[in-house]
Amino acid sequence: MAQPHAVEVLLRPAVELHTVAVCTGAAILCLVAPWSLALNPLLGLGSALAFLTFGAIRLRDAWAILRYRRNIRRLPRYVMTSRDVPVSQQRLFVGRGFRWEQRHTHRLMQTYRPEFRRYVEPTAIYRAARRLEERLEFAPFPVSTLARALAWDSPLNPARPLPPVGGLPRLHGIEPHEVDVTLPLGERVGHTLVLGTTRVGKTRLAELFITQDIRRKVRGEHEVVIVFDPKGDADLLKRMYVEAKRAGREGEFYVFHLGWPDISARYNAVGRFGRISEVATRIAGQLSGEGNSAAFREFAWRFVNIIARALVELGQRPDYLLIQRHVINIDALFIEYAQHYFAKNEPKAWEVIVQLEAKLNDKNIPRNMIGREKRVVALEQYLSQVRIYDPVLDGLRSAVRYDRTYFDKIVASLLPLLEKLTTGKIAQLLAPNYSDLSDPRPIFDWMQVIRKRAVVYVGLDALSDAEVAAAVGNSMFSDLVSVAGHIYKFGIDDGLPGAAAGAKIPINVHADEFNELMGDEFIPMVNKGGGAGVQVTAYTQTLSDIEARIGNRAKAGQVVGNFNNLFMLRVRETATAELLTRQLPKVEVYATALMSGATDSSDPQGNTAFTSNTQDRISSNSVPLIEPAHVVALPKGQCFALIEGGNLWKVRMPLPAPDPDEAMPKDLQELAGYMRQHYVEAGDWWENQGIPDLQDKALPEDLLDDFKQMAAAEEAET
Template sequence: MSSAHAIEVLLRPAVELYSVAVCAAAALLCVTAPWALALDPLLGLGSALGFLTFGAVRLRQAWVILRYRRNIRRLPRYWMRSRDVPVSAQRLFIGRGFRWEQRHTHRLAQTYRPEFRRYVEPPALQRLARRLEARLEFAPPPLARLARLLAWDSPLNPVRPLPPLGGLPRLHGIEPQEVDVSLPLGERVGHSLVLGTTRVGKTRLAELFITQDIRRRVNDEHEVVIVFDPKGDADLLKRMYVEARRAGREGEFYVFHLGWPEISARYNAVGRFGRISEVATRIAGQLSGEGNSAAFREFAWRFVNIIARALVALGLRPDYLLIQRHVVNIDALFLEYARHFFAKADPKAWEVIVQLEGRLSDKSIPRHMVGREKRVVALEQYLAQARTYDPVLDGLRSAVRYDRTYFDKIVASLLPLLEKLTTGTIARLLAPDYTDLADPRPIFDWMQIIRKRAVVYVGLDALSDAEVAAAVGNAMFSDLVSVAGHLYKHGIDDGLPGARPDRKVAINVHADEFNELMGDEFIPLINKGGGAGMQVTAYTQTLSDIEARLGNRAKAGQVIGNFNNLFMLRVRETATAELLTRQLPKVEVHTTMVVSSATDSSDIHGATDFTSNAQERISATSVPLIEPAHVVALPKGQCFALIEGGTLWKVRMPLPAPDPDELMPADLQQLTAQMRQRYAEAGQWWSGTGSPNDGLPTDLTEDWPPAEEGKDGEARP
């Protein structure tokens, strides 16, 4: 075998088969005609056994060569049903692959040499079959059947087409010895970043991770799973519910979807907080803070903070509807809080205010209070004379004293944001009525979700309204940051009997297309959330998406720097590929060079007319472990994983095998059916198929009893 030599060459004829043939013939001769070799029958059997043993060794060596050559062109299929996904309490299963080392770089470099081209490229017969298949596509029926026969995806087809995965199979075929690749759960607290262009397997990898997170039990407890899906993937929602039901967690499964608020759970992004100022931060934090907008953002923060403090003092839970109502009309809140305050502090004050109101006329109203109600003007005059101090009342008074026209200008940037969050049916979704017992839709908050170890699917309907999706996503991230801070300080059982401050639970946050959701609040979530058990797995296409969202290269670098685990699928941007390749060392690869020369003799009478020389030189060249071009050429469903402190693994995820699933509730059936009709879903990423008009699979529409589970319908995991 070549592995014993300085240069390993596996792209070559399997010459070991000659030895196998000779050994087989010699063994047959020793058994059938031992006398031909001057052996008696007993020695003939012993000699045959020796030949067969040596032939088996050579056959194994030949099989290594043949398997290597086959994998360079076509990898064996790797299927797995969702119920067969291994779930460990110690590690996160990723797929099958190998640790990338120097020898793999050397093998990959050999595949690009012209003398090995015939082992790498498809054979001529297969290329001819593909050309015939293309030409016969629109031929008459007899010839059209021939085209289908050529495209028959079966091992019995000698010209079987390659799987429609694209890319270069050699990137994974250079190592036939695959192992299961997994990530220790202790490394997930460092967060994971998945990069890959569209339709290359990001959603499949997300399903693989989410399946394990839902079914995992650590210390006899499930983990929290929160999935943000901006675009809305019906298959992902279905997979989450099926896995939750398989794990016995369907009672802890919540669906929040902006596209279908009538069947969605309800959520108040500003209703729960540790400090009252968090309400203003979550709302004003979504406004632009660049340039001249910074001053308006600060005023909006102060104004929302004043309103939130007043609402809490009145015993009301802040929500977007209440805040918008009082931003538009601050006078009503000013009067309401004044009644509340004077009813306790000075019951007779209101009589004086009413008398002042009666004396007012249009000419006596101060210029800056023109346009305000007379009672508001009278209340302001009373407060100017009375020695009454209340921080909330003083804040409301300072807001009322602004000129009405000037006030409308400085809150102009705040109103569009609130309009996005309080328009139509979304208002009742984001500002739930806690007293409406007739509404069957549940109301949740993140602390409740974490304590219940629940599973949450958040569909933000970004394809319909990206602005609202980004605003709600940012608010949810801000709320998660606040909850993470509370958990870090007080633990998950704060306020409960027998609370243990040191008790933590893993909170798995999966953010698909997270560049559409993130803002400045995402940075502290990944920077400091690990101490509270937050384990963020973010999925996006390129680094430029993050930079474009944040509008700042330094902040984009700050976000990327907080991800310890990197999964790089096929990308189209070189800068994104270099995020991986620049972190890898250079290695030496050996190359051979054949040198031949001939020298004529100058002595015409000598015995030597010329001398010749032939040499084979071995040289070493320093090259990167992998190049950005290799990342760009990855097949679908494959990735480079930089995990466990910079260890590079080449991984391929399992393809989803047909797997009978359980029945979903009627409302979720309706939701997934509408998502399939309205959204251009991912479809079967490994085959390039899938249409936004595809119907719902039979396992979601047939009302078969649980006893017949596994007989009807097939669904991808």
Template sequence: LKRMYLEAKRAGRLNEFYVFHLGWPDHSARYNAVGRFGRISEVATRIAGQLSGEGNSAAFREFAWRFVNIIARALVALGRRPDYLQIQQHVINIEGIFQEYASKYFDEYDPKAWEAIVAIEGKLNEKNVPFNMKGRPFRVVAIDQYLSQTRVADPVMDGLRSAVRYDKTYFDKIVASLLPLLEKLTTGRMAELISPDYQDVNDPRPIFDWMQVVRKKAVVYIGLDALSDTEVAAAVGNSMFSDLVSVAGHIYKFGVDDGLPGGVPGTKVPINLHADEFNELMGEEFIPMINKGGGAGMQVTAYTQTMSDIEAKIGNKAKAGQVIGNFNNVFMLRVRETSTAELLTNQLPKVQVFTSTPASSANDSATGNTAFTSSSHDQVQQVSVPMIEPAHVVGLPKGQCFALMEGGNLWKIRMPLPGHDPDEVMPADLQALAESMRQTYQVGKVDDTGWWSAPGYQTLNESLPADL
């Protein structure tokens, strides 16, 4: 964080520097992960894509996708920008948005409909309400019955009506897997960050989106606080990746300046993305980003510990290989897993080396003037051996790595360790944020307090009795 701030300051781009951190909402910028889209269906994909698709869960994920898509279409038709809070509110209470959209539609296309709806509502009671509409407000039942008597060719109205016509108990069951995810994303102050209130002019925290960031050539630090809540971090991170893929697709087709007066069609700018511990955030959205994002100028640098981390997250060895195969360059520092080291060593050609084998012999001679005979020679052979063994990678010192670049050129690199960055130039709130992150995330320094400071471990440092 400190390094990014200082480099942005040196580059004269401090006004375009954003910090988004789920762990410190007071100092964080705000970002709506589902507020910008090329197609409305992307909203449902970003939310329902976080649900499990294994086995029987796949059917429930498809149901969740459909209902989120219905709600997102209705929100856009009502002139609102979708966010997690509104999606959660209308998943819990689908009748509210159904009545609201019906009011807008009838006021615009059929003003006399309300007279018939009120008349139908006056005749309803608990006995004559259809079984599948039990528990619904009478106004909702009246609107549904009026729509049954008339022909309304409106896809948004049809979608909302089909959702309302489900039995309420059945509807709650098929969206049961969606609600826990939405609860996690909208609980506490985190909702302020990922469901920002665009009309709150008293909130000084900026709101950014990826197209705005790319056009301004901004610098963005994203902290997802995965150590505290891995599921929420993965959900927000995957939504960000999905949004970024959508932006990359738009840039690939139309350029960065599309829609701006005086813009040059097809203009692209380099987009550099650095993802640390990216296996924690990786989902289906990450694969098209590294596979096709280069056409939009996107350059992805991903950091992880082992190959197994990627396979464990995706759950598919073939897809893990697909992810790794889309990276052009490999920089490998010291690793502890042999299979990870073999990712580098197996791509290197074998080399020919010469081996010298010394040999000598002596034989007794029982006749003549010769007491013995001896010979000595060196046998030279050409042997094919690997250029680098996995043991060489496992034993790398700190600050050194092997780099496989430009299609197969091998480099041995020594990197200087980063020095201490002065924080006097940083604002007070970012200094406090950086100090809190240092104490929370970098446990293990000499002056830090950790598990070894507990009384049980402190006694291990005491002197032993004389008899021991």
């Protein structure tokens, strides 16, 4: 029977079918020939109904056994179009599954016992069909049709092949009664970590979450959606645009892509700040702070801060190009700021400075000022004679007083970073010209995005240049942390008419391969960003990726410890799997043992020669709820989810039904096509493959012309 007992055994023959057959025969007999059972027609009808009722109960029990055995080998297909993804104002849909309990561990342990092997392993017909299919792969036409017939994916095919998802179907098949698995939206502010190796469904899960975030409306307003995609997944970009258009938000959709600056939106990572010192922190924070490098990072921070303060006083918005220009030649900024300061405070000072400059020659210039412009030397001499206190002017003065060679050495670590962010067309994206009204590419910042409830796709083109991708990603994260701090203190509408103090909205940040983008600034985002409404969903392969990026085991543990929700897909690293399994309790599983024996009688005169006995024993063992080996054996598109305070769920995500690209604009279609051709798996994306060859005819002709012009310009510069 299928009812639960102390020891549940569902891997067995469906013996209830024998009872069903007997009840069916008895019911027919009672209806057709009640006289054979000494019944009149009315009693025969009643007896037939009784037999059919009992047979139906036994058929239900048999069906439970048969369905369980089928699910152990093959799960029913689960497909859903994006239009059918449920969007709730209270919960986040994840997929279908069940809450993992002790009975599921018990059932899983039974599948490994040798007596149940025939119910778990593929049938003999299936194995023979696969062998025959391999042999007929290169067979001529009349015979090759047999191979195609064997590979026919239909329920009518008795040797139907399994879906190409790998893993063990039994991990999900042990529970035939699935329910929709959802995560309360209130839990998302505790952040979510998704772990899984390459090509096992992380991006599909991201699409599922992002689809709901784009379409969700809470109290009549949409939510902010920001997606960081280092590799460049065309399907993810397409899904975001299609869903934004479906939700009526295509006017709020921004695409920032380093690989396609001509159609990308523009962004200034240091143009908006609450405190001027944030500019230096965002830039110098990306420099190494280990060992002897710490001192150079502090020097770099100081000089960037001096430059940023001077630019703001001059009424200029800081950007990477301006900072790079003045780091290379700080003399020009010193002179420009001095002119600005003296014009307001001491208009007659320039007369004295010009006289001092006229008296300078190579012999009377101080040694530490050799190589500086004479006007800079004259300014320094004038400031040393008068008492003027201006913090910006004093900072610039201290910078120019350094020996020029020494100054170049102490900012040497800063210049490579600025070169990464200001080379080629990337400079147009990261240092936009706000006064150029003829440029149609929009300019955005995070506060503007949040206030507009916009949808932002950030493609970092890490395949072409991983160094620049990491630098830009770090800058964006750092800027976002600063904006989160401002929202935490003042709300999103600070400074606007009718602003509500402390108003916050959900800010959904999805960071794929986030270990390659994160730095020290990521820790406060996951630690304190929830107070500003930031809800981070981070995707990566292993824990080692995080530790390798940060370079500190304690900090890596600090990052992981701030994620309250964990989705564990198939992983290849045992330590990563143990992040889940070590948080789970042990449970008792039961096992039966058949024991029999015989005892000879020692009395030759007795009537009994021997005695025998047979016993059924039930024993219990303490085992982990799940083992790391089970996580390693997960099929694609399935995961273990530790949500809502440590509740373990086994989930499978719906397979996507593809949508055409016609809903996208032409430029985004071209971008998506390029991304599909040059997309690499996460395990290899950091290997620099370079820009595709100019003769690649898969690209449109207009884009090929752009590439040729870029190449010609670079050759001319060389």
